[in-house]
Amino acid sequence: AQSVTQLGSHVSVSEGALVLLRCNYSSSVPPYLFWYVQYPNQGLQLLLKYTTGATLVKGINGFEAEFKKSETSFHLTKPSAHMSDAAEYFCAVLSYGNNRLAFGKGNQVVVIP
Amino acid sequence: NAGVTQTPKFRVLKTGQSMTLLCAQDMNHEYMYWYRQDPGMGLRLIHYSVGEGTTAKGEVPDGYNVSRLKKQNFLLGLESAAPSQTSVYFCASKKQGGQPQHFGDGTRLSIL
Numbered sequence: 001a002q003s004v005t006q007l008g009s010h011v012s013v014s015e016g017a018l019v020l021l022r023c024n025y026s027s028s029v030p031p032y033l034f035w036y037v038q039y040p041n042q043g044l045q046l047l048l049k050y051t052t053g054a055t056l057v058k059g060i061n062g063f064e065a066e067f068k069k070s071e072t073s074f075h076l077t078k079p080s081a082h083m084s085d086a087a088e089y090f091c092a093v094l095s096y097g098n099n100r101l102a103f104g105k106g107n108q109v110v111v112i113p
Numbered sequence: 114n115a116g117v118t119q120t121p122k123f124r125v126l127k128t129g130q131s132m133t134l135l136c137a138q139d140m141n142h143e144y145m146y147w148y149r150q151d152p153g154m155g156l157r158l159i160h161y162s163v164g165e166g167t168t169a170k171g172e173v174p175d176g177y178n179v180s181r182l183k184k185q186n187f188l189l190g191l192e193s194a195a196p197s198q199t200s201v202y203f204c205a206s207k208k209q210g211g212q213p214q215h216f217g218d219g220t221r222l223s224i225l
Contacts, residue, residue: 006155009153032212034212034213041219042218042219043117043203043216043217043218043219044156044203044205044216046213049212049213051212090155094212099161099163100146100158100161100171101158103155103156103157105153105154105155106153106155
């Protein structure tokens with residue numbers, strides 16, 4: 001079974017401050033991990049993904065995430081928040097050999113000017 | 114290249130009515146998915162398909178039916194709509210063995 005935990009449904013961050021969104025997963029086999037972003041009234045857009053290889057993954061819009069197997073985590077960070085980062089962010093896990101993504105419940109990010 | 118297109122974008126139904134949501138993809142993807150998104154619940158998988166003519170149940174299949182008669186289309190049907198089915202519905206597709214899933218812009222469905 002695979003599952004994802006994202007704590008804190010709403011996250012407020014000041015413009016220019018660090019953005020940190022936490023994601024922990026459970027998977028019985030090596031996972032593929034994803035972060036998606038959803039802007040208002042739009043579908044989900046892939047931010048970044050980890051499949052194999054380098055554990056620090058860089059994505060679009062200055063975001064990055066690090067896969068830590070020992071902590072079963074895949075936290076998303078961005079050094080300096082911009083107003084345009086206001087959106088909902090979803091972490092997702094796919095176990096190798098599975099066809100189905102499991103999504104976390106999402107973090108709604110609010111950027112305060 | 115349109116990607117994944119969902120129609121309609123908005124719809125209001127009365128309890129007991131039926132309707133079909135259409136998802137079309139032009140990327141020749143084998144796999145297609147229907148999700149519903151509710152506040153605080155993330156995305157939950159309703160049904161999915163790994164190829165033309167095949168469908169399978171996801172986490173929350175009750176009250177929905179699907180069909181994949183053509184590779185590029187995946188239809189989601191509500192036979193007798195209930196207020197609990199008020200939600201935003203997303204379709205996604207991906208290549209066999211590939212990642213990630215590509216999402217449509219969603220269908221906002223309200224059932225009164």
